[in-house]
Amino acid sequence: LIGYDARSEQFINTLQTKPNSGYELVGIVTETADADDLGVQYLGEGQNILEIVQKHRLDTLFILSPAVPNDAILQILHVCEGVPVQINVLPELSEFIIGGNAITLFEGIPVLQLRETPMQGVSGIVKRLIDIVFSLFALIVLSPLMLTIAVIIRLTSPGKAIFRQERVGRAGKPFRIYKFRSMRADAEYNVGHVWAETDDPRQTSLGKFLRRWSLDELPQFFNVLKGDMSLVGPRPEMSGLIDTFSESIPHYLARQRVKSGMTGWAQVNGLRGNTSLEERISYDRYYIENWSLALDIKIILKTLWAIKKG
Template sequence: MIKQTHPLILTGLVGTDALMTCSSWAIAYYARFQTSLIPVSKGVPPFDVYWRLIMPILVMWIVIFHVSGLYRPRRGSSQAEEFVTIFQAVTVGMILLITFNFFYPQSSYSRLVLLYFWGMNIFAIGISRSLMRSLVDYARTKGYNLRHILIAGAGNLGRELTRKAHTYTELGLNVVGFVDDDPKKQGKMIDGTPVLGTLDKINKIIQERGVQQLFIALPMTAHDRVLELLESVDQECVDVKFIPDLMQYISLRVGVEELDGIPIVNLRESPIQGWNGVIKRGFDIAFSLLFIAICSPVMLLLAALIKLTSPGPILYKQTRMGLDGHVFDMYKFRSMRVDAESKSGAVWAKKNDPRRTRLGSFMRSTSLDELPQFFNVLAGDMSLVGPRPERPPFVQKFRERVPQYMLRHKVKSGVTGWAQINGWRGNTSIEKRIEYDLYYIQNWSVMFDLKIILMTLWKGMINKHAY
């Protein structure tokens, strides 16, 4: 596929990443135990004890790097952006190692070794990636591994493909030109690419220009012309790729499946499936356990205060709608009177809401009432990050009024989300909230989840709309 990294480049990236990681781990051990940087007071553990961990580290690093997009074409990004991604990926790996160290003290590893490894690994992989990028760019300038492509159709689709090919030079696509039946475009340059002739001349152009791949980017109205074109190039030794004119219908990530040889295009496919779903679930389990362990003293204190300051249960159970429209019970610390909705029914909280208890006002303004939802995450009803779940009566109202509202249910609901940390929580614009939720789904990655969690801890728990 076009977006895939060339197998030789991919092998080089994985190999150098593994080599740099192994070297960093070994150097971190020797820097801690074989130098006098910081005196060793508890004895020197055998190197074998540390080296046995290298294979699990390599597997985890490769998975994290894959999920972070470090093995895909960098899509025109700068070296600085790639270094930031490396920093984030290695940091996520280190958090997982530290979590392992925390829960399994019998296999405890030196924190200084982990710190040294973290810094050395980021530096080493950053340098090796920079050298690899320079080597690939040099090879491209010399004409190695270039694919000469011809685009049938100089409309919006064809022009967009040309712009992508010119921008993402690491793909190695050399656009030799367009073919198009519009007489006004003949002999002209479009976005720096010549129109070489009409579709009837395509065989001659393929042979003269040494075209290796033909991209058909004709509109849906030109169905008959596409069939004629396919029949015409049947005589040529050229790869044919078809770009469907479906951009206006795509709302989530697009994907292609196959049903016994029949290609099927997904226009509304969630990216969090398969291995991505497994990785996100593992991320949720690890971090929810960590947050439960860290927050347990606060949760015990709040539970005692709720019981002492107002009659009624400590926890409040509320039905919410989550993944694929399934409902579940979401838990919160009770922040309102027991009979808060006995007369009004399901309504949103409002500023200075008289239904709140005195402690409840504080908990809601600081989002501390949401802490029990880590148990929802652990149970699998929710994720740490995702669109906030809504109550079914509100969902029924919004789905009729807000376009694409139900797409937010293509992923698990979250304790926090991209919309919430950008201020769209509580009684705010539903349209803006959906816009941010869909952006999150379309651009999901582990790094994006980690960014949202860190931003939540930094600025998202206290909000003027949290009441």
Template sequence: MKRQLNYILMQTVLWGGWICEYIWFLKHQFQMRFDLWVFVAYLFLLYLCVVRKLGNNNNRRYEIYMELWGRLTAVNVVWYLFVGAKTVHFAGILLVLWKLILLSTIQCITFAGVFQIYKKIMEHFQITTACVITRADTLEAAKEKIRVHDSVFLEDLPSDERNELLKFCYYMDRQVYCNTKLSDIMIRGSGLTQYHDSPVFFCNHFGLELSKRAVKRCFDLVFSVLCLLTLSPLLLVIAICIKCEDGGSVIYRQTRCTRDMKKFEIYKFRSMIADAEKIKGPQLATEHDKRLTHVGRFLRNTKLDELPQLVNILKGDMSFVGPRPERPEFIAKAVEDIPEFVLRTKVKAGLTGYAQVMGNYNTSFLDKLKWDLMYIENYSLFLDLKIILMTAIAIFAKDNHEDFSKWDML
């Protein structure tokens, strides 16, 4: 009971804060009078666009905040276009846009603060017990665990057993987490229709449509040119530093695979000693690889060694966002254990990708494949922008996951 009361209290504080911020901006920033019906329409729009589940409940905290900020900005822009656009001249559009972004930022900060307070309060009132169910557990033993615990994690179980336990968790009203199977991810991006009087899923797994590829390519062309022009002084400084350290080549070329397993030469700033693979041949780099030079170690830690791939993007070998390109040797090795690994080559390789921002340095090939398929099945230009922002933040932020599962409003 205390949990529900605290939840209602925090929801009230959050919505109260958002409403006060809206009214203050309405009066002091946009010089508009309060109108009850306009206010009701704004709340309704806020409900439709924001009061929904944001991404996955256990995504990184900054990803949740970023998606919330994007939705709040969309709500505020749409609201202003219909309500206040007639009150501003073209010369004032940038100022109005700045105010709308500022309003969305303050609303997002309010959510972050309220959530942290809610989390601290709930730590004193709620004791959550969790259990893990593995293949070693019998069906009856698994059900007994579910009866006495609040949260359940189902490991990689056989499909029939997992389905039965999922239904039992649903019946017992338990919070449940499942290891994903490739088929789960493939069907996640499917549509819902009906066959006679039965609901059915339909899947169109053809990679990206021509129109989406065209938009993606235009985005890549424009922003690769802008980035190359903007970062040209930095690229020159890095090249000089690499050359001064050991006199070797500045750019390192390596064969990688992109869409449809097409091979291309990827460009990177050389971060290892010359002929690093001469003795042992191709091998994955490790976090504390002794083959790294002093400048190369800094470039690896800051991801600056990847900047020459802007040229690959300009040439059309790669995209800004997509599955990271792997070497043919590593793909062949991965396919021996995971034949579906080639499915990630249904789109162009990317400078960054979902697996990079959601995984770790040593993420397994199977988990990389799952994240990459998740990206392919749910592609949108907004998702690309989101991953690019997440990449910029992840370079400086530590791995940080936050549980948002308690917030039904999201």
């Protein structure tokens, strides 16, 4: 709960006396009231909301308006853009017009939802089950091919067959992505983290073939099985580029509200590799805001068709 006014005690009492409401009150963020008097844990001040969300692993925020001014609400939306947290406002009746906003009633209390957490509930569980079943099936069926590729890589160029690199996924959590090595073992020694280009001179001869048919991505089925990634979602970015992009591209961090994917809406629309980042972000945001299992299936089918065409 963020903010304090005359409605705070009513809302807190509702949550504490109705354990089946679907919410567990972790605490309050306020600068104007003594949390001990309210019988709840004081979490900190609003300016530290991102750290509070991450520390307590919050999945929902309720903001009291107008106790929290509009500019502060906008700041909360901005700093929490990269974390999967649902943001609701508890408005006064004078602040909204019924029918003009997505107003719902929670135990008789009006709630305005500003941002929804995507891929939750039954649909989110089904998406994860599809990830597990599909990735496990792919690893079993493709294991002879993957073993063959690994052996050929070791025989044709010095270095390991599997390339590991830190990427950033859901909620800004770093993870190690797996790929078949398609470049020289020292490819990043002098240039650091940069995107690969179509005719990148750092690629090996085998690497060009692997990248053309997307075979270098096959080890990412392990990432999907582990839960680091999903079959479908925004492509994970290199950790060294996140700060730069988030400062220069509006709403860039919104893509971190969901798991990264092996393929995505941007990729099946021709935006992969060294293409317009701004355009890719717009496609990623469209996917997040319009996600459905049907859209995932559509993207998977379009990906398979693109691979078949080469």
